[in-house]
Amino acid sequence: MQYMLMIHESEDAYSGDDGAAVMEATLAGHMKLIEKLNADGVEFSGNRLREAHTATTLRYEGAGKAAVHDGPFAETHEELGGYYIVEAADLDAAIEWARMIPIPGKGAVEIRPVWPDEDM
Amino acid sequence: MSETSRSLASAINDARPRVVAALAVHCRSLDLAEDAFAESATKCLQQATLPDSVAAWLMTTSKRWIVDTIRRQQTEVRVIEDAERTADMSAELLKFPEPIEDERLRLIFICCHPAIATETRVALALKVICGLPVAEIARVFLTSETTMFQRITRAKRKVAEAGISFELPPRQAWGERLEAVLLTLELGFTVAYQDAGGERSQIDGANAGDEVARLAALVAELMPQESEALGLAALIYLAKSRLPARIDGEGAMVPLSEQDPNLWDYAAIEQARVWLDSAVSIGYTGPYQIMASIQLTHARRGFGQVTDWDAIIRLYDALIKLRPGPIVSLNRAVALSKVNGAQAGLNALEEIDLTKLQTALPYHVARADLLAQLGRLDEARIAYTHALDLDPPGAERLLLERKRVSLGLG
Numbered sequence: 001m002q003y004m005l006m007i008h009e010s011e012d013a014y015s016g017d018d019g020a021a022v023m024e025a026t027l028a029g030h031m032k033l034i035e036k037l038n039a040d041g042v043e044f045s046g047n048r049l050r051e052a053h054t055a056t057t058l059r060y061e062g063a064g065k066a067a068v069h070d071g072p073f074a075e076t077h078e079e080l081g082g083y084y085i086v087e088a089a090d091l092d093a094a095i096e097w098a099r100m101i102p103i104p105g106k107g108a109v110e111i112r113p114v115w116p117d118e119d120m
Numbered sequence: 121m122s123e124t125s126r127s128l129a130s131a132i133n134d135a136r137p138r139v140v141a142a143l144a145v146h147c148r149s150l151d152l153a154e155d156a157f158a159e160s161a162t163k164c165l166q167q168a169t170l171p172d173s174v175a176a177w178l179m180t181t182s183k184r185w186i187v188d189t190i191r192r193q194q195t196e197v198r199v200i201e202d203a204e205r206t207a208d209m210s211a212e213l214l215k216f217p218e219p220i221e222d223e224r225l226r227l228i229f230i231c232c233h234p235a236i237a238t239e240t241r242v243a244l245a246l247k248v249i250c251g252l253p254v255a256e257i258a259r260v261f262l263t264s265e266t267t268m269f270q271r272i273t274r275a276k277r278k279v280a281e282a283g284i285s286f287e288l289p290p291r292q293a294w295g296e297r298l299e300a301v302l303l304t305l306e307l308g309f310t311v312a313y314q315d316a317g318g319e320r321s322q323i324d325g326a327n328a329g330d331e332v333a334r335l336a337a338l339v340a341e342l343m344p345q346e347s348e349a350l351g352l353a354a355l356i357y358l359a360k361s362r363l364p365a366r367i368d369g370e371g372a373m374v375p376l377s378e379q380d381p382n383l384w385d386y387a388a389i390e391q392a393r394v395w396l397d398s399a400v401s402i403g404y405t406g407p408y409q410i411m412a413s414i415q416l417t418h419a420r421r422g423f424g425q426v427t428d429w430d431a432i433i434r435l436y437d438a439l440i441k442l443r444p445g446p447i448v449s450l451n452r453a454v455a456l457s458k459v460n461g462a463q464a465g466l467n468a469l470e471e472i473d474l475t476k477l478q479t480a481l482p483y484h485v486a487r488a489d490l491l492a493q494l495g496r497l498d499e500a501r502i503a504y505t506h507a508l509d510l511d512p513p514g515a516e517r518l519l520l521e522r523k524r525v526s527l528g529l530g
Contacts, residue, residue, distance in 0.1 A: 001283045090285035091235055092293070113282050 002114035003094035004085050008078040009107035011051055022104045029102025036100065037086065046084035078107050085114065128170060132161050135175035137249050137338065139182060141227035145286050147186050150230070150248055150276050156182035156189075157251075224249075225342050226288045228335070232301040233284050236275050241300070242308035242332075243268060244275045250331040260311055260328040294343075301339060302352050302408065308332040309356050333360050340395055350399040351408030354392035358415035361388035372518035381422035389419050407443040410435055429458040446476045446483075454486050462493035481510045485520065497527045 014023050030048075037044045055072040072079055084101070088094040091111070098109045136157065144153035160181035164174065171177035231245040243261065246252040258268035278284065289297055312329035333356050340353035365383035368374050396416060399409050414435045421427055436452035449472045457465020469487060477483040488503030504524040512520060 003283075088283075090283045090287070091233075092285050092289060094283070095235075 001088060001090070001094075001116070002085055003088050003091075003097075004083055004112045004114055005046075005094070005098045005101060006080060006110040006112065007082045007084075007101055007103070007107070008076075008110065009081045009103050010078050010105050011081070013105035026102045026104050029100075033084075033097070033100045033102075037097070042097075043087040044084055046082065048082040049080060051081075052079035128165060128174070131174040132164060132178065133251070135178055136161075136251050137224050137227065139175055139178045140248060140251075141223035142179065143182050143186065144230070144248070145223055145226050147190075148286050150279060152186055152189070153182075154248060154251075156185045159185050224338060226286060228301055228339060228342075229289060229297055230279060230284060230286060232297070232304040233279070234297070234300040235282060235284060236278060237271075238300075238303065238307065240271050240275045241304040242311075243272055245304060245335060246308065246328060246331055247272050249335060252328060252331055256328060260308075294346075298343065298346055298349065302348060305332060305336050305339065305352060305356070306408075309336070309359065313359050329360065329363070333357060337391075344398065345402065347399040347402040347404045348406040348408045350395040350402075351406060351410075351412050354395040354399070354412035355408055355415060357388045357392040357395070358412060358419060361385040361392070361419070367515055370518065371515055372522060373515040375519070376418055377427070384419070384422050386422070389416075389422065392416065392419075405438075407439060410439045410442065414439070427458075429455055433459065446472050447480065450477065450480075450483055450486055454490075457490055457493075462490045466490045466494065479510065481507055481512055481516075484510065488520075488523070492523070492527060501527050 013019075014026075016022070052072045055070075057069045057071060057073045058066040059069050059073070060066050084097070086094060086097050088097060091113075094111050094113075098111050101109050103109065140153050140157050143156055144150050147153060147156075157178065160178045163181055164171070164178060227249055228245065231248055232241045236244065239261070243257050246257050246260075247254065254269050254272060255265045257272075258265040261268065309329070309332045312332050336353040336356045339349050343349045361384050362376065362379060364385060365379040365381070366374055392412065393416060396409065396412055399412075414432055417428055417432050417435065432455045433452060436448065436455055439448050440452065450469065453465050453468035453472070456468050466487070469483075469490065472483075484503050484507035488500045488507060491497075491500035491503055501524060504520055504527075508517065508520050508524070511517075
């Protein structure tokens with residue numbers, strides 16, 4: 001099964017005096033995870049997203065009419081900062097990969113199964 | 121119901137966890153396993169002669185039903201592959217009634233997976249493992265049958281669609297998963313037993329508390345090396361041992377200290393003691409073990425001894441370190457009042473963080489009892505009224521109303 005691991009993290013973690021160091025440590029954590037995924041031969045993809053202030057949202061109030069808004073779709077303390085899609089045998093295996101994602105400060109990793117092609 | 125069909129019904133019930141587990145693991149579907157078991161149980165009850173092994177008969181019949189059902193559906197390749205796997209189920213599965221421990225353990229791990237909402241796990245386990253009707257589970261959790269049905273359906277969809285594993289997790293992952301299993305059982309136990317009169321959960325002799333106790337015993341039996349699994353099973357059995365003494369002739373709850381020990385179930389107490397002894401020999405002491413030890417200390421009254429409140433206070437001190445919380449502090453304050461008097465108990469009670477206790481029934485009851493002992497009757501009366509306003513279950517309501525009346529009109 002494929003799982004999407006959505007990384008919700010607080011951008012503030014990277015903005016303090018030690019912001020650069022935190023960023024360096026987080027990136028190192030991601031590199032370690034990617035090395036492990038490669039070493040285990042796991043099919044995966046993923047990307048880091050630009051900060052939430054760059055987000056633009058199409059908001060639908062019904063009837064198919066969209067209004068363009070500046071900002072992410074929900075105002076929260078944690079923003080979607082990136083994602084992985086990994087191939088995993090089951091939820092527990094996906095959770096294990098998700099645990100390896102570095103989260104500085106508060107945050108969350110949401111794990112969602114990708115809808116398989118044959119059931120669309 | 122005749123004696124034979126009653127014993128057949130109970131044999132079917134006993135076989136259920138093992139058979140449903142084996143079916144679910146092999147066809148990778150809780151729904152199919154449950155439906156197959158229900159079908160074959162109905163057929164089994166209609167048999168003219170009793171099968172030699174009820175479990176083996178149910179297993180064979182269920183397997184056949186699953187294969188037929190899937191052939192009829194023939195929709196998805198993946199499911200058909202599962203059907204082939206089901207048809208391939210090796211002869212070893214038919215060697216009932218030898219326990220296939222892993223299958224039952226797997227089913228418990230599936231139903232109690234931490235990815236399922238805490239309050240739904242116990243409902244799912246009661247439904248799938250114990251076969252309790254949704255209507256009864258709903259009654260235990262004080263919710264409507266429709267809501268409970270939706271919750272269980274959602275949980276089953278989560279298991280199927282999120283890819284919750286049907287494999288036994290590796291042993292090193294048991295620790296974390298076991299915590300979820302034990303929490304599930306504790307929650308089920310708390311909900312089922314706080315309803316002392318059983319008025320909200322009892323139908324046709326099936327009682328959710330008994331089923332939770334069966335599950336806890338099963339987990340203790342399957343994981344004898346886990347001291348907390350033994351501790352929780354002991355705790356639940358000690359609560360179970362007092363059920364016959366918990367309600368008086370008028371249907372009112374009887375507090376532990378006033379219960380007639382002659383009514384206690386000594387087989388359950390003995391089983392709890394055996395589990396606690398094994399837990400002690402493992403060498404790790406966790407909160408369930410301490411909670412069970414507190415209850416076992418209370419049980420000594422049944423062996424002609426007086427309650428050792430000093431020992432109970434020391435156990436609460438240990439529990440507060442491992443699992444701090446306002447209710448633990450509250451119980452410690454009550455124990456303290458037995459040794460140092462009601463005023464000392466009340467002082468300890470006032471030191472607890474009240475924000476978390478204002479809506480807690482035990483807080484108002486304990487406070488009212490202590491105030492009454494101190495002769496502060498007006499305040500006691502108000503505290504009992506606060507407690508009654510929190511809508512306690514019927515048996516406790518009767519007890520509290522009686523206590524309030526005994527204070528006089530003021």
